[in-house]
Amino acid sequence: MFFKWLKRYMPRGIYARAALIIVLPVFLLQVVVSFQLVRRHFEGVTNQMTFAAAREVQLIINLVEDPDLEAGVVPSVLDGLDMTLTTHKTLDAKDSRLWYDFTGIIIMRVLREQLPQLRAVQLADDKVVRLFLQTKPTAISVEFERRRASASNSHQLIVSMVFFGIILTIVAYLYMRNQLRPIKRLAAAAEAFGRGRTVPYSPGGAIEIRAAGSAFLDMRNRIERFFEQRTLMLSGISHDLRTPLTRLKLGLSMIDDDDRADLEKDVEEMQRMIDAFLDYTRSDYEDQRTKVNAADFVRDIVDGCARAGQNVILYKIKGDGDISFSTDTVRRAVENLIGNAVRYGNHAEVSVRITDKSVRIRVEDDGPGIASQDREEAIKPFARLEPARNQNKGPGVGLGLSIAADVARAHGGVLRLGESERLGGLRADLVFGL
Template structure:
């Protein structure tokens, strides 16, 4: 629970999380090694080398301090300069020290200057223009003395090279690791795309690949997809077969009833009509969302045609709002059946149906509202179950309903990877049914 605050800032995709797991330890290792090297090893070595060089400089300045002229001083220190591999000269009266600019990556120069100023009280200026030369300007009684010697006597040679080498190989190895990781994650991504497409009612070609565990998951998905397809086909065939086989005896019953007196045949004819309605509902439910194949559909155009057909059928329905635009992969025949069922329910239990459409980059929402009694919140889950009949407040028996209308709509929504949500209409006060499908 203590790490919940960090969750919104973490990446959500598998690629990004894997890259973070891969890169973060490398960065931490570079920081630890770099800081330990700079603070422990490099600074200690630089301090030792600077102290040794300052003792040599002190030897030169001690000799200069007892001389009377600049020429005598230079002549006296010449043997020491040769032995110490240094050069010395006095600056003229109007001559200014040449400091120059340091290189941007010379991060050890500030420590060198700090150490020299602490060890050489007479030090006026320090010039470290490159990694090969160092110039010290010291105040003496004979004038400003310039000492030039090899920079490598003050600090290790090119200390930045270690950091550059570490960064270079870290980038190279991280790039290689990321490419390999991407090849390992690609089968997982393909499996996720195939599962998502199947959840939305589309079957895309997929063959298991990658590591053993990913192959096993892919094979299990293919088996599961095949079982679901077989079950859906068997359900459709069973209900269609039952509905089709029962039509023949019903036809015979109708023929027999037509030969009876009208007073005796009327009650039986009503029973036969109800049985015919049940068979038609079973057949419609068996088709479910399997009719048609997904294709790019403009939802606005489809809804306009559905509402137009509903008006021609005598239903009071209007397309009142359309927000957004674009096409979506849908089964148009199934969506038409779902919306027509919602409009039919709306005008059966109310007087008017309002249809609206909202399209966003991630989803579409088809909403049908009515001014009927609505469905209580505690009964909405039960209402979408097949063959479910609610209490008389909803007038469920009106029109000889069999309790499959909302179940068909929910089945079609699920087949598109979406959901059917029921609520209360804020505009009309009745039922509000939303079909929400991801794009």
């Protein structure tokens, strides 16, 4: 439970996590070392130095309380000990020290243990120690330099530790960044390939990262060979079918009208299937990307489909903005979605929503739709769901949704299928990131 709570506050980026791995141990090490150093070293040194200062103050007290002592002895001793003595009629002083003066606690404790006559200790700054004592003849105060009771500039060691800790952290971070850069390059190459683009990449970094990069290159080469073979196969089949199809058209033109209608319908269906195959072979989508206005682009597609006799309207446009993509391939994807909508339904509506982060092109129809458990299967190539989809205008090839999904993935987007709340049929969303 604790780790799940902690995970929410952990940084997500690999650079931030690497920095945390480096900085946190260094910080904890400095805290532990500083604590032990102050507790053991400075405490011991302060104890010894304060004890020595207390012995000197006790000497002065003894001299002051000695009635037989000559008058000039006390000033002479004070000069030799570099201390100042002041007499008082009454003592109303209280203990005082700076809030951050931790060694002052030790000084006060040792002085009270060694000097029974002590009434108050004032450590108003880190330069002077002032003691208020009640002797037998009178009340006195003794002043001496703070450096005689505790080590001076004790903070310098901590400052040095912090300074060199920061320097070493920066050096370690720079080294770690060089180690992580090959991982970032590998991730960028994999992301680009997932979107249909091949960027130059060569393995680098540590042995394990080089092995992962080499495995990625092998995988990318195999996938590219597979796409190339598939494209060549479908292109060859489609191209070879065009010649006999042309001969069939010429032969049908010489047949009587009564016998020709059904045959021409079959030929048109064959032509439609060949065109679909050719569209699918162009799934690499390496066309030049162009920056266009998304609303105007979709409006032009809908107008073209309407002029071609398809029952489709532009329902709504929300927002405005430009998007950069391959206009030919995206146009083909939207036209395929509209073609599917009017094929399996009677009416189709297209809407566009444009935000700062994405563009969504939605195509809805009033057909029977696709059951939720069949939507993933429907996107696969050559998938045909005749039991669920009532075909009003002849059978399809099963490539329309697959082509649209490939186009979306090539542009870093996604194709989502759902149920139209307004029309009751299928809802297909093409979502592109900006």
